[in-house]
Amino acid sequence: MQKQGSLLDICNHNGAKKKTAKRNKKDFFDKFDQGTCLKLDLLERSVKSWLPVFITQNFIEEINLVDFFAGEGKDASGKKGSPLKIIDTIQLFSNLITKREKGLTINLHFNDDNQGATERLKVHLKKIKDKVPVYVDIKITNKTYEDLFEEILPSLDKNNVANFLFIDPFGLALTRDHFQTISSLRRTDFILFTPVTNVQRFCEQNGFKQHFPGLKRSYFEDPKTAHRKLCEYIKKNWVIDEYYLHSFAIQKAKGHRHCLIFGSRNKLGVYKFIESCWKEDPENGESNFSFEGDLRTEDCPMIPELAGSQKIKNFQASLDKLIRQKAILSNQDIFDFALDAGFHPPSSHVKDVLKKLKKDKVIKNNLSRFGLSYNSVDKGLVDLEFITYR
Known part of the structure; x- marks a missing residue:
């Protein structure tokens, strides 16, 4: 029987020759495009919000940050890639780390299947070695994604560790089995970056069907929302226990769309990631492009109330209706509803609805004390304090 290729081999440029893939990688590192810079910004925001959660927990003795496709570390113009951005972010918490009661080791594992990329990464890291804190241990490897995953798995599955995995291949890599293994690990969050345009185009081909059974091209009705549909597919077909996912779509200059998927077993993880997404995209919190039905204020100067995100309008209308129907009864209910819809619970999108309900004399809560943050x-x-009339 002929051995099935890895998902990365099957889907990378639809079976293009390796020399083509290498050429594309070289072009990539010549200059990061706007979409790549946005992806790196989201990674940086995510690591920045993730790290202090575990730095402040004294029973955590090791933190593992694994970049499976780390690349060269910089593009030709000097813009920092994921490895250098991760190191910069760690340095922001030096005071927090040195104040810990117990010691902490942060293991950075930078890998790439392209040996030329890892050699250039070593050169960049050598230039900053004096700036790397003593509690940071850096390991650089040149392995396939599959081999590295199996090799490091035991080190991720310990009682006293926390893990952040960044999976960003030139193509597709994460399989259902790997996803379920990652999602079963304690204190492990991940970011997957995947070309959703390729999933749309090739999902009914044999290579894809092995890894995405039942996925049809007709499933992606609107190309602009393909990232949502892929995330929904994974939730429905790959998730076993309770697990949180959120997606962000990035359109590249040539029109190809990529999907960045964040995953966590902890509600706090997705809460923080959604917050980062809304900082990057104040319109919809999930993309670097507009959706159908959205109107800018300048597009409708005569009727400004028509302007704005249709997603926000639909969410606020649904939240308002569910509260009036008493299907939502507490801050916990609101929090869960907002997260599930991809909204940050303490945002103005939620608070504006509550203010309107109070003005309409549906509720009478002191909203300054009605906490919607994760900690609250x-x-x-x-509970919501409903006004009832005799």
Whole structure:
């Protein structure tokens, strides 16, 4: 029987020769495009919000950050790639780390299947070696994704560690089995960057069907929302236990769309990632392009109330309706509803609805004390105080 290729081999440029893939990698590192810079910004924001959660927990003795496709570390113009951005982010928490009661080791594992890329990465890292804190241990390897995953898995599955995995191949890499293994690990979050345009085009081909059974081209009705549909597919077909996912779409200059998927077993993880997404995209919190039905203020100067994101309008209308129907009864209910819809619970998108409900004399809560942050909700339920008339 002929051996099935890896998902990366099957889907990388639809079976293009390796020399073509290498040429594309070289072009990539000549200059990061706007979409790549946005991806790196989201990674940086995510690591920045993720690190202090575990740095402040004294029973955590090791933190593993694994970049499976780390690349060269910089593009030709000097813009920093994921390895250098991760190191810069760690340095922001030096005071927090040195104040810990117990010691902490941060293991950075930078890997790339392209040996030329890892050699150039070593050169960049050598230039900053004096700036790397003593508690940071850097390992650089040149392995396939599959081999590295199997090799490091035991080190990720320990009681006293926390893990952040960044999976950013030139093509597709994450399989259902790998996803389920990652999602079963304690204190492990990941970011997957995948070309959703390729999934749309080739999902009914044999190589894809092996890894995405039942996925049809007709499933992606609107190319602009393909990232949502892929995320929904993974939730429905790959997730076993309770697990949180959120997606962000990035359109490249040539029109190809990529999907950045964040995954965590902890509600706090997705809460923080959604917050980062809205900082990058104040319109919809999920893309670097507009969706159908969205109107800018300058597009409708005569009727400005028509302007804005249709996603926000739909969310606020649904939240308003569910509260009025008493299907949502507490801050916990609101928090869960907002997260599931891809909104940050303490945002103005939620608070504006509550203000309107109070103005309409549906509720009478003191909204300044009605906590919707993760910490507030974690402390306990606060019920909505409905106004009833005799």
